[in-house]
Amino acid sequence: MDENTVVVTGVGLVTAAGDACQTWHAIKNGCSAVSWVDLDAGANYPARLPGAIIEHDYWPDGLSKPKRFRSLPEVAKISLVAAYEAVTAARTGGRNPFVNAHRVGVIMGTSLAAAELGIQNHLFVLEGQDSRYLIHGIQALPNMLGFFLSNLEGGIPFTGPNLTVSGACAAGLQAVGLGRLLLQTGVVDTVLVGGVDYLFRTDFPSALLTFNSIGVLGNPTDPEKPWTACRPFAGGPENGFILGNAAGVLVLERAEDALATNANIAGTIDGFAQGIDPSSPAKPDEDATQAKFVIRQALINAGLESGDIDFVIPHGVGTIGDQTEALALCQEIGYGMPVTSNKPICGHTMAASGIIGLTTAFRAIEEGILPPTLNHAGGTSMGLEIPKKMVGGYDIRHVLINAFGLGGQLASIIVSGKVD
Numbered sequence: 001m002d003e004n005t006v007v008v009t010g011v012g013l014v015t016a017a018g019d020a021c022q023t024w025h026a027i028k029n030g031c032s033a034v035s036w037v038d039l040d041a042g043a044n045y046p047a048r049l050p051g052a053i054i055e056h057d058y059w060p061d062g063l064s065k066p067k068r069f070r071s072l073p074e075v076a077k078i079s080l081v082a083a084y085e086a087v088t089a090a091r092t093g094g095r096n097p098f099v100n101a102h103r104v105g106v107i108m109g110t111s112l113a114a115a116e117l118g119i120q121n122h123l124f125v126l127e128g129q130d131s132r133y134l135i136h137g138i139q140a141l142p143n144m145l146g147f148f149l150s151n152l153e154g155g156i157p158f159t160g161p162n163l164t165v166s167g168a169c170a171a172g173l174q175a176v177g178l179g180r181l182l183l184q185t186g187v188v189d190t191v192l193v194g195g196v197d198y199l200f201r202t203d204f205p206s207a208l209l210t211f212n213s214i215g216v217l218g219n220p221t222d223p224e225k226p227w228t229a230c231r232p233f234a235g236g237p238e239n240g241f242i243l244g245n246a247a248g249v250l251v252l253e254r255a256e257d258a259l260a261t262n263a264n265i266a267g268t269i270d271g272f273a274q275g276i277d278p279s280s281p282a283k284p285d286e287d288a289t290q291a292k293f294v295i296r297q298a299l300i301n302a303g304l305e306s307g308d309i310d311f312v313i314p315h316g317v318g319t320i321g322d323q324t325e326a327l328a329l330c331q332e333i334g335y336g337m338p339v340t341s342n343k344p345i346c347g348h349t350m351a352a353s354g355i356i357g358l359t360t361a362f363r364a365i366e367e368g369i370l371p372p373t374l375n376h377a378g379g380t381s382m383g384l385e386i387p388k389k390m391v392g393g394y395d396i397r398h399v400l401i402n403a404f405g406l407g408g409q410l411a412s413i414i415v416s417g418k419v420d
Contacts, residue, residue, distance in 0.1 A: 006180045007258050007419060008266040009097065010251030011359050012085030012194075014078040015346045016052035016244055019085055023356065024363045027342045028390055030372040032227035034242050034347055039205055049208065049217065050226035051200045052244030052347025060084060066151070075113050075198040076148045078247040083149050083192055090190075090251040095261045097190040097253055098153065105160040105191035107179050108145040108249075109171025109351040111405070112199055112207055113164075142166060149192055149249075160188045168405030169315065170274065171195050172248060173354035173413050177272035179252045189257065194249035195351035208243055214282075216240050218318055221375075230348075231375040232316035232341035233326060233382050241317040244347020248355025255419055267362040270398065270414045271302025277408035284324040284404070291328035291402075291410055298400065298412040299332075306333045309414070310396045311370060312384075313357040315404040316341030317348050325402060326382035333400065338391075339384045340364075344374035354403035358415060361399035365417040368394050 013019055016033035017026035026033055037051040059065070059077070063084045066072060090097055098104050146162040161182060167174045172195020179193035199207040211217050218229035218240030230242045250266075258265055275297070277290040284291065299306060312333065314325055318341075329337055346356055364371065370391035378388025396417075403411045 003256060004184045005255035005419065006183050006252055006269045007255045008250050008269065008362065009253050009258050009263040010086035010088070010090030011266050011362070012082035012089070012249045013246065013356065013359060014054060014058050014082045015246040015349065015356065016054055017346055018056060020359055023346065024360065027345050027360055028369055028371045030345070030374055030390065032345050032374060034227035034344065036226045037200070037202055039202055045209055046212065049212065050220060050229045050242045052242060052349070053200050054078065054245050075196055076145065078198065078245070079108065079145055079194070079196045079249065080148055080152060082194060082247040082249040083152050086192065086249040086251050087152065089264065092264045093262055095263060097251070097257070097261070098158065100189060101153070101156050102159045103189040104158040105162065105179065105182055105188040106146045106149045106158055107163045107165060107175040107191060107193045108149065109165040109167060109175040109195040110142060110145060111166065111168045111171060111197050111350045113142050113145055113196065145196065158192070167409040167411070168407055169350050169353055170403040170405040170409035170411040171351035173401065173403040173411035174274055176250065176269065176354070176358065176413060177274060177411065180269050180272060183252060183254050189253070191252045192249055193252055194247065195353070195355045196247035197350035197352055198245045199350060200243045200245050211243060216319055218242060227344045228375050230318040230344045232318045232343055232373055233322050233339065233384060233386055234376055239318050241319060241343060241348040244349040246346060246349035246352035246356065248352045248359065250355065250358065259419070265418045267365065268416045268419055270416050271298045271304065272413050273297035273301055274411040277410060279408070281407050284321050286324060288324045288328040291324060291404065292332050294410045294412050295328055295332045295400065298414050302414040304398060304414065308398050309333050309337070309400050311364060311399045312337055312339045313361055313399060313401045314339050314341055315402045317343050321404060323382060325404060326384055330383040335383045336380065336385050338370050339386060340371045341373050342371070354401060354411065357401040357403065358413065361401055361415050362417070365396045365399060368392060368396060370394050
């Protein structure tokens with residue numbers, strides 16, 4: 001361990017499967033949270049689509065509801081709850097890494113948070129709601145996510161650097177990488193980083209229908225099992241993904257500070273890299289040139305070789321991008337690498353997907369488990385080893401997590417387990 005080592009001391013999730021613990025339980029046991037969701041979109045659109053939506057009451061008893069709670073957009077609510085879970089975990093044992101509020105940063109990644117805010121305001125107008133419940137126009141700004149989280153502590157707001165990253169599906173991992181850099185350069189002592197998107201709306205499904213119109217949403221192979229709409233790395237014709245709503249937040253600290261205060265460390269951020277594939281806004285380069293470069297740079301940043309990676313949590317959404325990602329992994333990490341995609345479990349949660357991948361990696365390392373990839377026959381596919389069922393007793397040292405987004409956004413992170 002050196003002075004630049006950054007660790008995760010708190011984890012929080014709000015997904016269709018539940019909180020961080022419930023989501024891990026669903027992932028490792030292959031229990032999908034995807035269901036058929038009825039839409040109110042008009043005669044020219046599907047009456048229902050598979051989706052991973054948050055139907056449970058996720059607001060915790062210990063978190064006070066902010067003023068004008070009713071008008072707060074859902075994307076902000078789930079971000080606050082995920083942050084609350086992460087902050088609570090970081091406080092384990094009575095420690096307080098947030099005591100110097102001006103040295104606490106907040107960085108959130110999102111793809112279309114602002115769109116969700118505007119839609120909700122529009123709905124309030126259409127429904128004739130009392131004007132006091134309307135979302136103020138300023139809340140349509142993406143950086144308002146950071147504002148909401150900075151006030152999580154109530155009377156003592158976090159006043160360090162406060163940023164919003166908009167890198168589509170890669171935004172969550174980009175936030176982690178930037179937060180790590182702020183810690184390594186001494187700008188902050190603690191930083192909340194995360195990703196959130198709330199795009200599957202049944203009342204005004206504009207983003208959902210946009211994805212459906214361009215043919216990237218999957219169709220179930222079994223109508224009784226809506227999660228079969230997403231089949232990552234299955235080979236043969238690509239199908240598509242399932243959209244999901246989620247928020248994920250992590251607390252990052254320098255390892256020396258965390259160890260000195262007996263923090264409960266979830267894992268270590270060993271390496272990070274990001275880049276862009278400029279060949280197309282939606283279709284990746286078939287040669288995977290840029291994806292390979294980003295994975296290679298993450299290895300270099302971590303000071304590791306390809307043989308040090310034991311497990312990969314890929315972007316893996318069930319589209320044509322799977323082939324490109326598989327090619328990059330085979331050529332940079334190695335053929336036969338174990339790979340698990342959680343997209344049939346939680347849906348494709350866009351900016352939150354990388355954070356879900358990180359939390360999955362930490363739990364997989366801790367428990368020595370390779371979770372299954374639903375809707376896959378198992379065995380070797382596209383040069384990768386895909387577990388059909390949960391594999392236990394697996395020694396995992398380092399995990400690579402990918403998040404590749406629309407607009408060519410690419411991000412890769414390498415993590416390991418707890419430090420001593």
